[in-house]
Amino acid sequence: MRQKILVIVLIIYLLFPIHLILAEMTSSNYKIEVDSLNFSGAELDAGDIYKMSSTLGEVAVGYGSSGYAIFSGYRYMVNVYSNPVEEAGAVPSVPGSGPLSPETIPPLISEIKYSSPDSETIIIEWETNEPTTSELDFGLTPEYELGRLKSRPEDLTKKHKIIIKDLKPDTKYYFRPRAKDLQGNETLSKGFIYDTPDNIAPANVSSLKARSNDKQITLQWINPFDEDFAGVKIQRSLEYFPLSVDEGETVYQGEAMSFIDKYLENNRKYYYTIFSYDGNNNFSSGAIISAAPQSRYVPPVAPPEIPPGVIPSEVVPFLPPEFAPPIPEENIEILDFSDIISFEMAKGTLKIEPDEKNKIKILPNVALNLFIAKEKLSPFLKSIIATVGESSYLLKINQEKSVYEVSFITPGNVGKYALNALVLIYKDGKIQVAKGELEVEEPGYVCRQSTAKRLPGAEVTLYHFNQEKNVWEKWPASQYFQVNPEITDNKGEYIFMVNPGEYYLTVSKEGYDFKKTEIFEAKNIINQKVGLEPIPFFSKIKSYFDWQPIIDFFGNSARVLIAIIVFIIIFLLFKLIPSWKS
Structure with a gap:
């Protein structure tokens, strides 16, 4: 009985091939692009094969269960089947010839375009001639080192759109769309360059000084190092520091680093704000100073003694003359420095964190950005002033009206400087003070080990431990706008500003030995001192000539033999060139 059942099942299986179900030719079991044959020669019977004049990978759509398919430049008449067990595994075939070879023609990318709804966002769109993935390489160099954005492998489409936010202003970006089809064929576009708008002002001037003379005041300063720096604009007022370029009276505009304000009234205080600007009229927050002309030189006098309880003595040195005592103690509020103030460098790519003593360690003559969130301050404030040593700067609100900011150049001399923020309140005349310290450290340098003589022209390469990849690699300086x-x-000297991590350096210079430092930890600055020694005479000769075969053959006697050979060469030169004898 069991044998009869098996025979019946086998007969049904052979007579009715239900394991193959005729299916429509669709993009789910075969890639279909256009309703076009696109081949050369006359059309013959459906089973014939034609060599294509174009290998663009187009497909002639079939109607019903049959159609024309193109593989690798050939046109086939095919029947499309799907397997009920694994439908996606169906393969088109030519009658009597078995399965066709996979498509090897890469997709085409076209219609690349982009738009920018704001200065920090770019929308990139493109099209492909067949469904593919949406992938985009991007970076700050043609190496596209910032990575690749891509859709899920199963999300194939012919119209592509990728949105990138939080772009850095005044920065050149490199973008390159790419596409991969269902068969794994991949295409790279030529790519394009996009420059984000420049809405960053130069850093403020530094080392601003005022000297009083008879009916005139001389101002001196150092211009910032920004490449797009165009000049400074000096605003003057008799009431208070001008808070913008529209306040007060313009007394100077240009690229100089000094100005004499003449025909003034002696013994009257004048308030100055110097704004630096670039070619796009982006103005800095302003460096401030005040002075009063004097008919004769008046030596400075010691400040008066402060009665106990009037103002905390430790606050007095941090207040500019305009806010010096007597100020009642109840009008001074001490703020938490690390809670309200943050620091950035390199267009926001590096965060600088103060230590537990509110100290910032930094290198000389670098641009440092200071920020205070608006939500942490009184809504009735009059102005915010940052003091760095003897220099004072205004803070201005950013475009989003969320943060007060100032950019300044750190002092050029190594040492410790008071770093404070003063918040003046309109409503009740109070002053809020956040106190910190800026410690300027010596830059890293390369020198001769034995004499400590500095060595210009040495190549210093920085490596870091990439925790995500768990490998050591060359530090990607371009991501932080460095080299x-x-x-x-x-x-x-050399300068590297970095994020916290593990690092090491390699140093080389022609005529000196190669040096690799030990691994070290760094928080924000790299300022290792590296010593090199000149390559010995015989080592130099070895570097110019291939002595290794001699060394391998003669072993320990090789050095003596090399010395003899060098002596013979010098002797022959003296014999052959008469001028050498003298």
């Missing part, structure tokens, strides 16, 4: 390797300047 790696650095070439030491005429003082033998």
Whole structure:
């Protein structure tokens, strides 16, 4: 009985091939692009095969269960089947010839366009001639080092759109769309460059000084190092520091680093704000100073003694003359420095964190950005002033009206400087003070090990431990608007500003030995001192000539033999060139 049942099942299986179900030719079991044959020669019977004049990978759509398919430049008449067990595994075939070879023609990318709804966002769109993934390489260099954005492998489409936010202003970006079809064929576009709008002002001037003379005041300063710096604009007022370029009276505009304000009234205080600006009229927050002309030189006098309880003595040194005592103690509020103030460098790519003593360690002559969130301050404030040593700067609100900010150049001399923020309140005349310290450290340098003589022109390369990849690699300086390797300047110095992590350096210079430092931890600055020694005479000769075969053959006697050979060469030169004898 069991054998009869098996025979019946086998007969049904052979007579009715239900394991193959005729299916429509669709994009789910075969890639269909256009309703076009696009081949050369006359159309013959459906089973014939034609060599295509174009290998663009087009497909002639079939109607019902049959159609024309193109693989690798050939046109086939096919029947499309789907397997009920694994429908996606159906493969088109030519009658009597078995399965066709996979498509090897890459997709085409076209109609690349982009738009920018705001200065920090870009929308990139493109099209492909067949459904593909949406992928985009991007970076700050043609190496596209910032990575790749891509859709899920199963999300195939012919119209592509990728949105990138939080772009840095005044920055050149490189973008390159790419596409991969269902068969794994991949295409890279040519790519394009996009420059984000410049809405960043230059840093403020530094080392601003005022000297009083008879009916005139001389101002001196140092202009910032920004490449797009265009000049400074000086605003003057008799009431208070001008808070914008529209307040007060313009007394100077240009690229100089000094100005004499003449025909003034002696013994009357004048308030100055110097705004630096670039070619796009982006103005800095302003460096401030005040002075009063004097008919004769008046030596400075010691400040008066402050009665106990009037103002905390430790606050007095941090207040500019305009806010000096007597100020009642109840009008001074001490703010938490690390809670309200944040620091950034390199267009926001580096965060600088103060330590537990509110100290910031930094290198000389670098641009540092200071921020205070608006939500942490009184809505009735009059102005915010940051003091760095003897220099004072205004803070201005950003475009989003969310943060007060100032950019200044750190002092050029190594040392410790008071770093404070003063918030003046309109409503009740109070002053809020956040106190910190800026410690300027010596830059890293390369020198001769034995004499400590600085070595300009040395190549310093920085490596870091990439925790995500768990590998050591060359530090990606371009992501932080720096260069790696650095070439030491005429003082033998180099500068790297980094995020916290593990690092090491390699240093090389022609005529000197190669040096690799030990691994070290760094918080924000790299300022290692690296010593090199000149390559010995015989080592130099070895570097110019291939002595290794001699060394391998003669072993320990090789050095003596090499010395003899060098002596013979010098002797022959003296014999052959008469001028050498003298």
